Amino acid sequence: MKSLRFRLTAGLILMIGLLLFALAIYNGRVLEETVMNQLEVRLEKEANLLAKSVDWPALFLRLDTLNSELRRFSSADDVRITLISPTGEVLGDSHADYKKMGNHANREEILQAKESGLGKSIRWSDTMGERLIYVAIPLERGGERIGYLRLAYSVEQIKRVVYRGWIAQGVVFLVALSLFSLLSSRLAGNISRPIEKMTKVARDIMKRKFGTTVQVEGTGEIADLSRAINFMSVSLEQQVKKISEDEKRFNDVMRNMVSGVILVNEKGRIRLANRAVSIMLGIEEEEMIGHLHIEAIKNFALSQLIDRVFEKKEKVRGEINIYYPEERVLDINIAPLFSDDEHLSGAVLVLHDITDIRRLERVRSEFVANASHELKTPVTSIKGFAETLLDGAMYEEESLKSFLTIIYNESERLQRLIQDILDLSKIEQKKLPLELKKFSIYSLIEEIVPNVRREIEKKGIKFRNEIPPHLLIEADFDRTKQIFLNLIQNAIQYTPDGGEISVTAVEGKEGVTVQVADTGIGIPAKDLSRIFERFYRVDKARSRHSGGTGLGLAIVKHLVESHQGKIWVESEEGKGSRFYVLFPGKREEQHLPIFP
Numbered sequence: 001m002k003s004l005r006f007r008l009t010a011g012l013i014l015m016i017g018l019l020l021f022a023l024a025i026y027n028g029r030v031l032e033e034t035v036m037n038q039l040e041v042r043l044e045k046e047a048n049l050l051a052k053s054v055d056w057p058a059l060f061l062r063l064d065t066l067n068s069e070l071r072r073f074s075s076a077d078d079v080r081i082t083l084i085s086p087t088g089e090v091l092g093d094s095h096a097d098y099k100k101m102g103n104h105a106n107r108e109e110i111l112q113a114k115e116s117g118l119g120k121s122i123r124w125s126d127t128m129g130e131r132l133i134y135v136a137i138p139l140e141r142g143g144e145r146i147g148y149l150r151l152a153y154s155v156e157q158i159k160r161v162v163y164r165g166w167i168a169q170g171v172v173f174l175v176a177l178s179l180f181s182l183l184s185s186r187l188a189g190n191i192s193r194p195i196e197k198m199t200k201v202a203r204d205i206m207k208r209k210f211g212t213t214v215q216v217e218g219t220g221e222i223a224d225l226s227r228a229i230n231f232m233s234v235s236l237e238q239q240v241k242k243i244s245e246d247e248k249r250f251n252d253v254m255r256n257m258v259s260g261v262i263l264v265n266e267k268g269r270i271r272l273a274n275r276a277v278s279i280m281l282g283i284e285e286e287e288m289i290g291h292l293h294i295e296a297i298k299n300f301a302l303s304q305l306i307d308r309v310f311e312k313k314e315k316v317r318g319e320i321n322i323y324y325p326e327e328r329v330l331d332i333n334i335a336p337l338f339s340d341d342e343h344l345s346g347a348v349l350v351l352h353d354i355t356d357i358r359r360l361e362r363v364r365s366e367f368v369a370n371a372s373h374e375l376k377t378p379v380t381s382i383k384g385f386a387e388t389l390l391d392g393a394m395y396e397e398e399s400l401k402s403f404l405t406i407i408y409n410e411s412e413r414l415q416r417l418i419q420d421i422l423d424l425s426k427i428e429q430k431k432l433p434l435e436l437k438k439f440s441i442y443s444l445i446e447e448i449v450p451n452v453r454r455e456i457e458k459k460g461i462k463f464r465n466e467i468p469p470h471l472l473i474e475a476d477f478d479r480t481k482q483i484f485l486n487l488i489q490n491a492i493q494y495t496p497d498g499g500e501i502s503v504t505a506v507e508g509k510e511g512v513t514v515q516v517a518d519t520g521i522g523i524p525a526k527d528l529s530r531i532f533e534r535f536y537r538v539d540k541a542r543s544r545h546s547g548g549t550g551l552g553l554a555i556v557k558h559l560v561e562s563h564q565g566k567i568w569v570e571s572e573e574g575k576g577s578r579f580y581v582l583f584p585g586k587r588e589e590q591h592l593p594i595f596p
């Protein structure tokens with residue numbers, strides 16, 4: 001698009017050019033008319049003068065000299081003079097041979113002169129072969145008409161004069177136009193410059209490039225407009241800044257929210273979905289935004305809840321289960337959204353992942369059931385043997401001793417079970433504050449050995465403490481002892497006679513990792529992930545027989561995690577197991593997570 005300055009200049013030049021052109025044409029016409037009129041008046045005056053000053057009757061008598069006289073009269077300004085008799089015969093002519101000229105009685109100017117005393121005409125002259133302007137008057141002497149005097153002048157000659165006038169006007173026209181062009185260009189520049197600057201600023205604003213301002217020049221509307229644009233630029237900059245700050249804050253909140261938020265419009269298309277939703281549902285944001293919820297989320301229960309909100313136009317709450325990317329339980333709150341005119345404009349969904357809460361609830365109720373079941377077994381046994389004794393068996397010394405031993409063992413088991421349950425609940429409720437100190441992990445294992453020596457020796461197991469003696473860890477000594485006593489007791493318990501148990505440790509980037517390895521029966525792969533659960537036992541009968549409660553590893557896991565450490569296991573059935581415990585080098589603020 002051509003610039004404003006160009007268009008303004010071109011417009012002004014065209015306008016002024018047309019005006020000048022019209023003026024020149026008008027002037028030319030006026031000039032031509034004026035020259036003609038003046039010529040007519042002059043010819044008329046000259047004719048009258050000649051009519052009066054020449055003794056025409058005398059000249060008529062000497063026709064031979066008449067023509068030369070007429071030529072003499074005309075020589076001064078090249079006016080053709082013709083003398084015509086009252087009947088139209090040409091008596092003499094200053095420029096042509098009168099004898100060859102026909103009767104002039106019907107010539108326009110003669111007819112007019114005959115009637116009104118003055119005849120004028122502009123027409124083609126056959127005699128002269130050009131256009132002439134004629135003026136004719138009657139000649140009278142003593143009240144008698146003796147002929148007509150006709151003066152003629154070449155129109156071409158007048159045209160030449162007019163033509164010169166045209167040339168002069170053209171030059172003036174061109175000079176004036178050039179001057180006007182210059183002026184127009186400057187004037188257009190003065191108007192367009194600030195407008196172009198304002199346009200640039202407006203374009204910058206459009207591209208969100210703030211900071212450029214228009215220089216306010218002079219006074220008046222353009223200056224006012226410049227000021228207004230500058231003000232607008234500053235205020236827009238502030239507004240855009242505020243909007244982007246708000247937007248950033250909103251996005252930050254959305255991105256970092258643990259709860260999922262989905263916004264759907266009235267047509268069911270997803271307009272917004274935050275990161276938590278992507279994680280919960282395992283769907284990328286781009287795959288949701290702009291798509292219908294039923295297509296994008298592919299969860300019938302959730303879509304049904306949304307449809308119910310659209311139908312009832314009121315809040316709905318529900319719980320859904322999803323199985324991909326992992327099994328989760330989601331608590332869904334959906335509220336309808338209304339536009340200003342009370343029309344339903346969409347719905348907002350808030351998703352909470354309540355998998356852990358539900359699992360915890362399940363684990364708790366399972367724990368109660370399991371604990372009751374575990375407690376029931378020794379109690380039933382004690383009750384049964386006590387009844388048998390009371391029924392008379394107490395009178396047989398051998399039975400009495402054997403049943404009392406069973407009752408004693410069962411009550412011991414009961415005590416262990418109750419102790420383990422109490423320990424677990426204390427750890428869970430943070431009732432066991434850690435007393436952190438640095439100590440040699442080698443020495444700690446050495447302290448455990450006397451407690452298990454009897455079993456080791458009984459089973460002929462080779463026990464090796466291969467931890468570098470100087471390796472220190474920072475932990476609660478008693479709790480750590482409990483951890484490794486448990487792991488070593490398990491290793492002894494699940495390792496057949498003549499097996500091997502070794503305890504090693506390495507210091508790495510993350511901290512010190514202690515390994516308790518045995519050459520025992522190992523753990524089947526399917527059970528590996530569950531052995532840290534409460535009451536979980538690979539082989540219930542065998543474990544119970546050996547006095548296990550199924551709570552040992554659950555307690556160990558809690559103790560390790562209360563140190564912000566990690567515990568994991570590698571095992572191969574029939575070959576042995578390796579339990580790893582990582583004590584982190586650096587700890588965050590003390591916290592105790594809740595684990596099943």
Ligand code: ADP
Binds near residue numbers: 494537538544551
């Ligand atoms: P328990 O009191 O029955 O030993 P734990 O919680 O200590 O309970 O262990 C859970 C289960 O893990 C055990 O029942 C046993 O099957 C398995 N387990 C633990 N340690 C070992 C090991 N070193 N070798 C083989 N299996 C083991």
